[in-house]
Amino acid sequence: MDLTAIPALGDNYIWLLADGGRALAVDPGAAAPVQQALHARGLSLVGILVTHHHADHTGGVAQLRAVTGAAVYGPAREAIPPPYRPLAGGEAFNALGLTWRVLAVPGHTAGHVAYYAQPPEQAPLLFCGDTLFCAGCGRLFEGTPAQMLASLDALAALPDATRVCCAHEYTLGNLRFAAAVEPGNTAIARHLAWCQAQRDGDLPTLPSTLALERQINPFLRTRETAVIAAARAHGAGSTDAAAVLAALREWKNNFS
Ligand code: ZN
Numbered sequence: 001m002d003l004t005a006i007p008a009l010g011d012n013y014i015w016l017l018a019d020g021g022r023a024l025a026v027d028p029g030a031a032a033p034v035q036q037a038l039h040a041r042g043l044s045l046v047g048i049l050v051t052h053h054h055a056d057h058t059g060g061v062a063q064l065r066a067v068t069g070a071a072v073y074g075p076a077r078e079a080i081p082p083p084y085r086p087l088a089g090g091e092a093f094n095a096l097g098l099t100w101r102v103l104a105v106p107g108h109t110a111g112h113v114a115y116y117a118q119p120p121e122q123a124p125l126l127f128c129g130d131t132l133f134c135a136g137c138g139r140l141f142e143g144t145p146a147q148m149l150a151s152l153d154a155l156a157a158l159p160d161a162t163r164v165c166c167a168h169e170y171t172l173g174n175l176r177f178a179a180a181v182e183p184g185n186t187a188i189a190r191h192l193a194w195c196q197a198q199r200d201g202d203l204p205t206l207p208s209t210l211a212l213e214r215q216i217n218p219f220l221r222t223r224e225t226a227v228i229a230a231a232r233a234h235g236a237g238s239t240d241a242a243a244v245l246a247a248l249r250e251w252k253n254n255f256s
């Protein structure tokens with residue numbers, strides 16, 4: 001199976017997963033870049049996975065479905081262009097010959113879902129939309145810090161080798177923030193250098209892996225002593241992981 005990040009809308013990625021002549025697209029915020037990729041590679045689109053309702057993840061759904069007839073899967077608790085198979089989390093379905101596990105990951109939006117599958121003889125795949133980013137997490141538009149913490153904990157419980165396919169190229173900014181949270185974390189500095197070289201070459205910094213995220217992502221490290229101390233110095237009212245996450249999120253919102 002062949003995984004590609006199609007850049008779209010400035011800093012979005014639309015993930016395309018191909019197997020032979022068939023493909024799935026994830027969070028198509030625009031149709032044209034997906035249609036171009038399908039055409040260039042002679043692929044037919046059989047499925048569209050949507051993680052949440054924001055326009056930069058759904059803008060291309062109606063056109064792609066009309067042109068290709070692809071089946072659409074999306075969050076049951078959110079409005080995306082109908083018709084689609086509604087998923088609340090906890091269920092599984094088959095697409096492109098894979099069993100996709102659906103995880104409810106509220107926080108960025110109230111009904112946000114993520115998709116996980118294990119392709120044969122490849123590392124697992126996680127499509128996590130705007131919940132988990134490389135070295136960061138989504139803004140809390142419709143959820144609480146406690147909800148986002150539970151969602152990130154659910155993702156962090158997946159295997160180390162899981163390929164983390166985020167929907168935005170936010171990595172460099174996230175890593176600069178992560179370095180401010182943990183100045184002594186050498187894995188962050190090392191990954192920042194690698195990602196800078198990728199971006200200098202106009203290449204994606206993604207997918208990441210869960211093993212790496214556990215080392216560098218402050219939002220997955222809310223129980224680490226150094227992260228707790230930094231969050232306490234930036235307004236966290238207690239050492240509780242949700243309070244730490246809330247303070248980190250607030251700090252990041254105002255960080256540049
Ligand atoms: Zn979003």
Ligand code: FE
Pocket residue numbers: 054056057130167168
């Ligand atoms: Fe987004």
